[in-house]
Amino acid sequence: MSPRTEQQFEDIRREKVEHIKLCALQLFAENGYDTTPISKIAKVAGISKGLIYNYFSSKEELLKEILISGLKNFISFLKIEEIDRIKREEIIAFVDGNLNLLKQNTDYYKLYFSLVMQPKTVQLLENEMRDVFGQIFEKFIHYFEQQGEDQPYVKARYLLAIFDGIGIHYIIDPERFPLDEIQEILITKI
Amino acid sequence: MSPRTEQQFEDIRREKVEHIKLCALQLFAENGYDTTPISKIAKVAGISKGLIYNYFSSKEELLKEILISGLKNFISFLKIEEIDRIKREEIIAFVDGNLNLLKQNTDYYKLYFSLVMQPKTVQLLENEMRDVFGQIFEKFIHYFEQQGEDQPYVKARYLLAIFDGIGIHYIIDPERFPLDEIQEILITKI
Amino acid sequence: MSPRTEQQFEDIRREKVEHIKLCALQLFAENGYDTTPISKIAKVAGISKGLIYNYFSSKEELLKEILISGLKNFISFLKIEEIDRIKREEIIAFVDGNLNLLKQNTDYYKLYFSLVMQPKTVQLLENEMRDVFGQIFEKFIHYFEQQGEDQPYVKARYLLAIFDGIGIHYIIDPERFPLDEIQEILITKI
Amino acid sequence: MSPRTEQQFEDIRREKVEHIKLCALQLFAENGYDTTPISKIAKVAGISKGLIYNYFSSKEELLKEILISGLKNFISFLKIEEIDRIKREEIIAFVDGNLNLLKQNTDYYKLYFSLVMQPKTVQLLENEMRDVFGQIFEKFIHYFEQQGEDQPYVKARYLLAIFDGIGIHYIIDPERFPLDEIQEILITKI
DNA sequence: CATGAATGAGGTTTCATTCAT
DNA sequence: TATGAATGAAACCTCATTCAT
Known part of the structure; x- marks a missing residue:
């Protein structure tokens, strides 16, 4: 197994970022920003809480993006x-x-x-x-x-x-x- | 120095309720409902946290009122x-x-x-x-x-x-x- | 039961503050500041985590004090x-x-x-x-x-x-x- | 272009180990062991987080070495x-x-x-x-x-x-x- | 009626470590 | 060998609510 290329990493990143943003948007829209915990976003997105912080430095940053x-x-x-x-x-x-x-x-x-x-x-x-x-x-x-x-x-x-x-x-x-x-x-x- | 009549008590109560509601409204409007803690409302209203629960059974109830x-x-x-x-x-x-x-x-x-x-x-x-x-x-x-x-x-x-x-x-x-x-x-x- | 006087509250505060500081000092000294969680201080002090934040605005503030x-x-x-x-x-x-x-x-x-x-x-x-x-x-x-x-x-x-x-x-x-x-x-x- | 001898591999390995240790030492000294994340060491050393674990079984092991x-x-x-x-x-x-x-x-x-x-x-x-x-x-x-x-x-x-x-x-x-x-x-x- | 100490559930965030590639 | 995405435990901290006084 050769290591992933930079391109592959970038693809993963972009897809994940979009996926997280989409899930978060739906939840924020439905339940409000303050009343939507990161944990719920993670669950809906099918990933761990921690991963969200790989892509967004904070919940507020996610909102901003x-x-x-x-x-x-x-x-x-x-x-x-x-x-x-x-x-x-x-x-x-x-x-x-x-x-x-x-x-x-x-x-x-x-x-x-x-x-x-x-x-x-x-x-x-x-x-x-x-x-x-x-x-x-x-x-x-x-x-x-x-x-x-x-x-x-x-x-x-x-x-x-x-x-x-x-x-x-x-x-x-x-x-x-x-x-x-x-x-x-x-x-x-x- | 006669003891207050029931009517007077009722008036005081109503005044306090209105006062709390007014303070809470201003804070909610300025900072949002979810991001305004009860403790801040109490401070602004000049009363204790506990007292708010004498007049409103919960934060949500206060909002509703x-x-x-x-x-x-x-x-x-x-x-x-x-x-x-x-x-x-x-x-x-x-x-x-x-x-x-x-x-x-x-x-x-x-x-x-x-x-x-x-x-x-x-x-x-x-x-x-x-x-x-x-x-x-x-x-x-x-x-x-x-x-x-x-x-x-x-x-x-x-x-x-x-x-x-x-x-x-x-x-x-x-x-x-x-x-x-x-x-x-x-x-x-x- | 009449409500507590201001003096009583102050006494409670001072005692608790000292108690927490003492417990924290021992733990910090023994295990290091970074490796001592607030939860452990609370346990040793016999109180809840949250209470520590009534008296100190942050772990660092506690250390500073x-x-x-x-x-x-x-x-x-x-x-x-x-x-x-x-x-x-x-x-x-x-x-x-x-x-x-x-x-x-x-x-x-x-x-x-x-x-x-x-x-x-x-x-x-x-x-x-x-x-x-x-x-x-x-x-x-x-x-x-x-x-x-x-x-x-x-x-x-x-x-x-x-x-x-x-x-x-x-x-x-x-x-x-x-x-x-x-x-x-x-x-x-x- | 002959394949590297075992000796050469060994040298590379030792150099990398020393490099990581040096970077980690500087960061630990400056910011403390507990407050220096592995990710930062990796960044300063110019390698990936994962690679550090090729050379050291854990953060504590790195410290010990x-x-x-x-x-x-x-x-x-x-x-x-x-x-x-x-x-x-x-x-x-x-x-x-x-x-x-x-x-x-x-x-x-x-x-x-x-x-x-x-x-x-x-x-x-x-x-x-x-x-x-x-x-x-x-x-x-x-x-x-x-x-x-x-x-x-x-x-x-x-x-x-x-x-x-x-x-x-x-x-x-x-x-x-x-x-x-x-x-x-x-x-x-x- | 009034206080604020006290709780505890739950939120955000960090990070050592693992692992597919 | 090398990467960084991914995890999950655990950290810090907040706050609605309760309660002894």
Whole structure:
């Protein structure tokens, strides 16, 4: 048996990291971060408690990595960087994307919303969140300016608030919340 | 120096209960329920840990009472029971009331939003919440029906979602969130 | 049963603190700081693990308090503050005191010697130790200056080193180490 | 490109063993045995954790080998076996050697002193230490007997204690401790 | 009614050691 | 020979809750 190559080790690491993050995300979303012990994550992931600490220096670090991954996914999925001419179609695509993401990544949003109110989380992600939401926010403002709205700042804030309102309500009651219909209304209004 | 009457005792008791609840609410809102120890509540309230257990059978019970008080306050402040003719003015009054409450009771909303995603909380308040929001929801539906909207259910859902979106964003950044301007927009739309 | 008075609480605290410190000192001295678990201290002290954390914020804090108590005891027993004229009798009294203390407080010295080499300990007690040993050291220098020695600094360093050498050897083998005879030799030389 | 001879393998092995021991010694001396994880030794040595266990059956075994090597070095450097006529020059050479060794092997002494108080260490090295120090001790006694001292046993004990006192103080503060001057004083006294 | 000492279950984290590759 | 993933025991520490006073 020849020793494993560096590549093999890296593969193992990456897979395990993803697996742990996924299990943890589900549990955090379902039961809350503080009320989910590491031991439970380990059990669900089918590994030992100790191994988690091979990959994440602490429970908080694990949380942070999950949240940051979610943000990155958000950015790449919505192609936020690429929206530069801020046309109507792009905004609509963004709205669509946002709500589609909500359907696909319910767990992430659940975690996100349950933590976003706590100062600890905000500190944890301060820079990352400022970056992402700052960008989106500016694009919305520009869009409303272009549209000739009189209070572009207010409108942008309002629209972002509506997104989160929809997000929360969908997450609380995904079965019955009429996401598709509301999506249409929202797009119509824009 | 006559011994206190039963009424006086009752008053003292009620005052103390309210005091504890208020302190606990602030701490829960600021640091989260799970990360706020009873000992800290006791310290802030200026009493001993043990005494809290004279008034509340457990930490969870304390949380529950806080949440229910908040709901009751919500109900009475918005006079939900009395809205029966569901006229436009009443809906507007409701919207105004709701956002005013948000400004006054920021702590409560902070706690509420940080917990509302967790199944434990939902269980805790299942009945109470169904009552309150069920009522509001029905009234909204009726209102939109009256207005001749084609999807009153969807619209009602949407409006409630918007409320919570505004709530969350105001709570996260109360200094800069343009609550008053958005309030106007919202009323205009209705 | 009337509630306990503040005085009673304070008495309990002081007693428990002393009891825990004593038990911990013995165990630390016997088995080393790092290899003595809190659980063992609790067992020996006849209390629960948790209670130790009522009185000491961490294991390291407990260690620190033990070491500082030892230093304070050292200071008061040897009346270091009062030695100001630095006469021969006083130095002799100091030597005697020092070695007597060694006999009585073997555990403390054991702990002290086993930790004094580790940077962590030095950091923990930096200020306290500088104070105490700085004073002693200066008095020794003055004494040797008075005696007309040509290298008072070197002599003072040497004497302190000898103390510690004797200390260590006595501690390692208290049964057979001829402390009394060496004490006499030391005094004769001074 | 001929395959390595057994001798070459042996050399490689010995070199690696020495390398690991050296790294471990430095870390143990700096941070303490118990607070130095194997993983850190591996990292500093530039090898994997697992490989350490190819050369040493356990962490304790590694410690033991380090300590025994130190003792052997001590013996061979001071040529303890060869001191048989116990003349004054030999004792002086021993004193000189001892203090020179201290300057060169500070790390070893640091480790040695930090562990020598703990029963575990004493057990680990019981036989070896008895041999070495027993021999030295006897020679000192003989020397003092030869010199006509009235308490040769006490004097020998005293001298050994002084060595260790000097050692400790030098280790704690190698920059300022006047080792050379004290060396002279010591030799003068003998 | 009021206190805080006391408990004990359970949480996070560390790390010596093993082992598949 | 060499790697580091993986384990599991055991460490430190927290805190809701109880209870004697």
